[in-house]
Amino acid sequence: MYHYWGYGLHIASEIEFPELLPFEFDTPEVTIRLGKTPEALTGENVVHKVRVSMSPDEYLLKFMNTANYYVANGTDIIVEPLPGAEQKTLRLFLLSNAMAAVLHQRDLIPFHASGVHYKDGVVLFCGESGAGKSTLATALSLEGYPLFTDDVCVLKSGEQNQMMAVASYPMAKLWVDSFDKTGLEKLPESERVRDSLPKYRRFFHNTFSIEALPIKSVFFLERKNQARKTEVKPLTDTNAFKAIQKNTYRSLQMNAMQKRALHFSIASKLSASTSVHLVESPYSTNTLKDISQKILERLR
Amino acid sequence: MKINKSKKRIIWLASYPKSGNTWFRAFLTALHNDGKVDINDLVTNGIFSSRLFLKDQTDLDSTLLTNEETKILLPEAYSCLPENNLQEKFYFKIHDAYSSNTQNRPIIPSESTHCAIYIVRNPLDIAASLANHNSSTIDEAIELMNNKKACFALQENNLNNYSQTEQLLFDWSGHVNSWMSGPDFPVHLIRYEDLINDPLRFFTYILKKSGIVFPKDKIIRAIDASQFTKLKGQEKILGFSEKTLQCKSFFRNGKANNWQQELNKHQVSAIWTQHSEVMKTLGYML
Known part of the structure; x- marks a missing residue:
C-alpha cells in the first residue's frame, strides 16, 4: 500500500x-x-x-x-x-x-477555492470553474506568496471563532493559456491532467503545507459580460454569507448527503470572521495582472 | 402546486443564434410574470449547453470533460430532469443544431420533451445581427453561417473556459433542416417576421400549438411588455448579462428586411447561393 x-x-x-x-x-x-x-x-x-x-x-x-x-x-x-x-x-x-x-x-466541508499563503495564514480565491482561481494563485505564488491549495480546500473551525483551511494536495491544474498569462514556461505534454485536455499539472510538493491555517481573506472571482474594468468590492456580511454558501464544492453531494445545515453553519462562521470581497472583471481580456495588483492592495 | 406527472415536460426554444430567441423568452417571462419582464432575470430555465446545469445533474466538473463526453451526458441529464423535479414545465433555450453524439444518440432526448418551438429568421437579416453579437465583420458572420461545421462557444481542443459547452450549429440551412427533419417529437415552426408583423395572431398560434394555455388579455399584456423597444430600453439602463463586452448593444434593431440597407450585393449573393433552397421554402425571397 x-x-x-x-x-x-x-x-x-x-x-x-x-x-x-x-x-x-x-x-x-x-x-x-x-x-x-x-x-x-x-x-x-x-x-x-x-x-x-x-x-x-x-x-x-x-x-x-x-x-x-x-x-x-x-x-x-x-x-x-x-x-x-x-x-x-x-x-x-x-x-x-x-x-x-x-x-x-x-462531516467535513470541501470548499471550492484555490489559495496562497499570506503572512501567518492563507488567502482564498473562489469562483466557478474557469473563473481563474488557479491562474491567479499561481501568479501570486510567482510574486512570493507560496501556493497553498488548488481548486479545493477543507474548512474547519479554529479557536476563538477563527476559520481555518486545510489544503487538498500539492498539485495545481493549469489551462494552457495560463502559461502565457503568468509567464510560466509551458509544461510538457506528458503533464496533461488528461491526455484529451490542454490542462496541465504543476506539482508543488516541496512547498506544500499540511497545517490548518487561519483564513485571512476570501476573494470571489467573477467574470462579467458587462464589466468594463476590474473592480474589487467588499461584500457585506449578508452578501458574503450568500456567496460562501453558493460556493460549495460538489453542491449535489452537499444536498443529497444532507449536509446543508453543516454547510450553513460553516458559511455563517466564515462570513462573520473573515473579510470577503468580490472581484469583478471583464471576459475576453487578460486581467490577471490587474486583478493580482488590486487584491494585493486590498490585503495591504 | 399542480403536479404534471407526464415525463415529457421540456419545451425547447430552439433557433439559430440572433433569430429572436431572447425576445421570445422575454415574452414568455411576461406571460408567466403578470406582464413584467426583467431582461436580466428571465423565467426560462437557462440554456441547454449550461455547464452549471450539467454539474448539477452529474456531480462532475464539466470543464474536465471532453466535448464528446458532455454530448453523451447532456441527453441523459435532460432525460431524467422531469423525474427529479416537480416543476410543471421547463423552457430551455437551445442554439445547438439537432444532432447526435458519438454514441448515435440524439443530443435532445425525446423521452422528456413535450415539444420544440423553432424560431426561424431570414438569414439575410441574421448576418448583421450576428456580426454585432460576435463583434465581427458581416463577411465573417456570413462565413460562419455558411460553414457546415460551425460552432458557437467554440472551445478548440477542449480548452473549456466558457460557461457553456460547445454548440454545433452546422450552416444556417443545416440548422433549419436538422430541426425540421430530425426530431421524433413535435417541432412547431414560427417565423420571426410573422411574430413581428402580427404578434397577437402568431404568439397565440404558437402557444396553442405548444399546449401553453393563457387567456387573450394576458397574451396581449405580455406582447406589450416585451416590445423590442422596451427591452432595448432596459438594456440601455441596466445592461444585459448575455451581451459580450465588445458587442455594443444586444438588442440592435430587431427589424425585418433591414438587410436591404445593411448588406452589399456580394454578401446577399453569398447567403442566397448557399441557402436559397431552404429560404424559398420559408418564404424568404430576394
Missing part, C-alpha cells in the same frame, strides 16, 4: 498517486482499493442522478470509459477500472469526486 496525506487525511492506497503527498502513518483514515463496485445503490435516502447515486453514507459514480467509484462511510473507496482506462483520468475523478464524497461522509 502507498501512504499519502491528502485533504488533511491519512490515505492508504493500492493505486499510486503522484498528485498526493507521500506520508508516513500507522493507521489509515481512508483506504483506496481496487475491486468490484456495487451495481447500484438502493434505499429510500438514495438520490439518483446521471451515472451517479448517493446517500449520506454511500456514493457511487460510474465515469464513462474510465472507472466506477464506490465510497462508503468516509473511510473506504473502491475503484473498478474499466478496460482501457486512462490512469490520469481515473486518478483525476477520484481526487475530485470520490474524495469530496469521503469528506462529506466525514
